Amino acid sequence: MGNSKTRPILITGGGRRIGLALAHHFLSQQQPIIVSYRTLYPAIEQLTAAGALCIQADFSSDEGVLAFADIVKEKTEGLRAIIHNAGDWAGEKPGVALPDVLSRMLQIHVHAPYLLNHALERLLRGFGHAAGDIIHFTDYVVECGSDKHIAYAASKAALDNMTRSFAKKLAPEVKVNAIAPALILFNDDDDAEYRQQALNKSLMKIAPGEKEIIDLVDYLLTSCYVTGRTFGVDGGRPLR
Ligand SMILES: NC(=O)C1=CN([C@@H]2O[C@H](COP(=O)(O)OP(=O)(O)OC[C@H]3O[C@@H](n4cnc5c(N)ncnc54)[C@H](OP(=O)(O)O)[C@@H]3O)[C@@H](O)[C@H]2O)C=CC1
Numbered sequence: 001m002g003n004s005k006t007r008p009i010l011i012t013g014g015g016r017r018i019g020l021a022l023a024h025h026f027l028s029q030q031q032p033i034i035v036s037y038r039t040l041y042p043a044i045e046q047l048t049a050a051g052a053l054c055i056q057a058d059f060s061s062d063e064g065v066l067a068f069a070d071i072v073k074e075k076t077e078g079l080r081a082i083i084h085n086a087g088d089w090a091g092e093k094p095g096v097a098l099p100d101v102l103s104r105m106l107q108i109h110v111h112a113p114y115l116l117n118h119a120l121e122r123l124l125r126g127f128g129h130a131a132g133d134i135i136h137f138t139d140y141v142v143e144c145g146s147d148k149h150i151a152y153a154a155s156k157a158a159l160d161n162m163t164r165s166f167a168k169k170l171a172p173e174v175k176v177n178a179i180a181p182a183l184i185l186f187n188d189d190d191d192a193e194y195r196q197q198a199l200n201k202s203l204m205k206i207a208p209g210e211k212e213i214i215d216l217v218d219y220l221l222t223s224c225y226v227t228g229r230t231f232g233v234d235g236g237r238p239l240r
C-alpha cells in the first residue's frame with residue numbers, strides 16, 4: 001500500500017499565496033502534490049515543471065467541484081491529505097446583491113469541502129491508523145462574527161462545524177482538523193492605513209506570513225491523535 005510519501009497531498013487553490021507556499025513546501029520535501037487552480041498563473045506552470053500535478057478547477061458550481069474530484073480519482077489511488085485552502089474573502093458591499101455574496105461564500109467554503117471530502121473519502125482510507133488527514137482553513141471570525149463579512153464568517157463557521165462532523169465520520173483512519181487564521185498576509189491593494197489598523201487588532205501586531213500556517217500543517221500531519229479540533233493562528237486577536 002502506498003506509503004505516506006508516495007500518496008499525494010491535495011491542495012485546493014494552490015496558485016497563489018498560502019496555497020502556493022504550501023505547494024512549494026511539500027515539493028521541497030519530495031512530497032508529491034496535486035494542486036487545484038482556477039487561474040493559470042505563471043506559478044502554476046512553475047509548479048508543474050517542478051513535478052506537481054496541477055488541475056484546473058472552478059468550484060463556483062457543484063458540477064465543477066465533482067468534475068475535479070473525478071479527475072483526481074483518475075489520477076491517483078490514494079491521498080495522504082486534503083488541504084482545503086481555496087477561499088474567497090467577500091464582504092457585503094453596495095451594489096453587490098446579497099444573495100450572490102451568500103451563495104458565493106457558501107459554495108467555496110461549504111459546498112466544495114463537503115463534496116470533495118465525500119467524493120475523495122475512499123482515497124484517504126485503507127492506509128492504517130491516522131494515515132490520512134483533512135485540514136479545513138476557516139477563520140478567527142468564526143468565534144466572534146464579522147459585521148462587514150457576514151456571509152463569509154457564516155460560511156467559515158459551517159466549515160468549522162464540518163470539521164467535527166467529518167472527524168467523527170472518518171476516524172481513526174483519517175484525522176480532520178481546522179486552522180483558523182486571523183491576519184496572515186496582506187493583499188497587495190491594502191493601503192498603509194488599513195495595514196496599520198489591521199496590525200493593531202492583534203497582540204502580536206504582525207502579519208506573520210505563510211510559514212506560520214505551514215508549520216501548523218506539518219504538526220497536524222505528524223500527529224496520530226489530534227482530530228476534530230480548530231487551531232487559532234491569530235496573534236492573540238481574541239484578547240484585544
Ligand atoms: N490571508 C489571510 O490573512 C487569511 C487567510 N485565511 C484563509 O486561508 C486560505 C488561504 O488564504 P489566502 O492565501 O490569502 O487566499 P487567496 O484569497 O489569496 O487565494 C485563495 C485561492 O482560492 C482560489 N479560489 C477562490 N475561489 C475559488 C473558486 N470558486 N474555485 C476555485 N478556486 C477558487 C483562488 O483562485 P484564483 O487565484 O484563481 O482566484 C486562490 O488561489 C483561505 O481559505 C482564506 O480564507 C483566513 C484568514 C486570514
Ligand SMILES: Nc1nc2c(c(=O)[nH]1)N=C([C@H](O)[C@@H](O)CO)CN2
Binds near residue numbers: 087088139184186187
Ligand atoms: N480567501 C481569503 N480569505 C481571507 C483573506 C484573503 O486574503 N483571502 N484575508 C483575510 C484577512 O487577512 C483578515 O483575516 C484580516 O482581519 C481573511 N480571509
